[in-house]
Amino acid sequence: MRIVVADDGVLLREGLVRLLAEAGHEVVAAVGDGPSLVAAVAEHQPDLSVVDVRMPPSHTDEGLRAAVEIRRTRGRTPILVLSQYVELAYADDLLADGAGAIGYLLKDAVVDVDAFLDALDRVAGGATVLDPQVVAQLMMRRRNDPIASLTPREREVLGLMAEGASNTAIAKQLVVSDGAVEKHVTNIFTKLQLPQDADQHRRVLAVLAYLR
Template sequence: MRVVVADDAVLLREGLVRLLGENGFEVVAAVGDGPSFVDAVLANRPDVSIVDVRMPPSHTDEGLRAAVEARRLVSGTPILVLSQYVEVSYADDLLADRRGGVGYLLKDRVAEIGEFVDAVRRVAAGGTALDPEVVAQLMIRRRRDPLATLTPRELQVLQSMATGMSNAAIARTLVVTDGAVEKHVKNIFTKLGLPPDDDQHRRVMAVLTYLSR
């Protein structure tokens, strides 16, 4: 099973490479930043990737953003995220396509090698491996934030709506078709719980929801 590893901490990265090798995995690339991770996934098309959330340059959420980008560029590529923290926004994005092949584990919960290896294999097979704290945080976010279920593109469309843009103007700005924007707008209305009515009224309500965050 071919694996890409991404972690800026050299000791941890090399430790993962050794651990995986001892358990029958082939590490095809080991990198230390988000862009290199995306490049490695594109170049190697691994069976599964393991990525840390916080990497250079800002050490905030570069790894998780890179994971989302890798899933976008290589559709459904299995990814297991390791972190000391729960980054809810991008964790939601990573899980948004509902295709499986995703894991998010907190480092201090990975106490046993056998459990970790099982999680890697499960994600590679298209399953999920989610830390209970990640699940809890995602559920809290969904209960509190009506925008949490929107995709990054839908948020872009809603943000453009908030500036007063028409669908045609949004399409030109985002370089997509009018039909694509219409689909995003309908999805926004559905996810925000705005039932069919006068479209302009729903548009105003959606914008008010966005501005009230």
């Protein structure tokens, strides 16, 4: 996989470059600010970008704003945000197109290298992968509840979907069969009145309804 890494912390950036290279990926660019990230993605057209939130020149939400710009101008470019912070406004913007291929993980919560590499693969493959804390904070912003018709178990399944879990992973965590999870997912799609489409696309729309 060809990857762009954007983080203003030199040690973390170089550590990520080495980790990704050892995992068999090619880091085509490693940059430390928002404008350089936008330029690197335009030049290299990577399979995935790993992006910090707070970078120069503003040291606030520069990386996330750059990620939003990339998605706006370059379509469904896979991006994994890796940060110490949850920036809610731009996180909403990043998820707004419903196209998937988006991840948002908190650095302090990444304690397993294999799980992190798996998240990279899933985002590059089109999935939405969110840290549970990101999900929780986005949930607090909801003004209306579009999922009031869901049962508690269906909301639990949808919450795990928002964290990027597959049906098999959900079944394992809830200690139920794959078939039971598939039934819950079908019920969720029906109750949220999501149109017949590819399941992955409907999963993204369901997650967006949950977060809003």
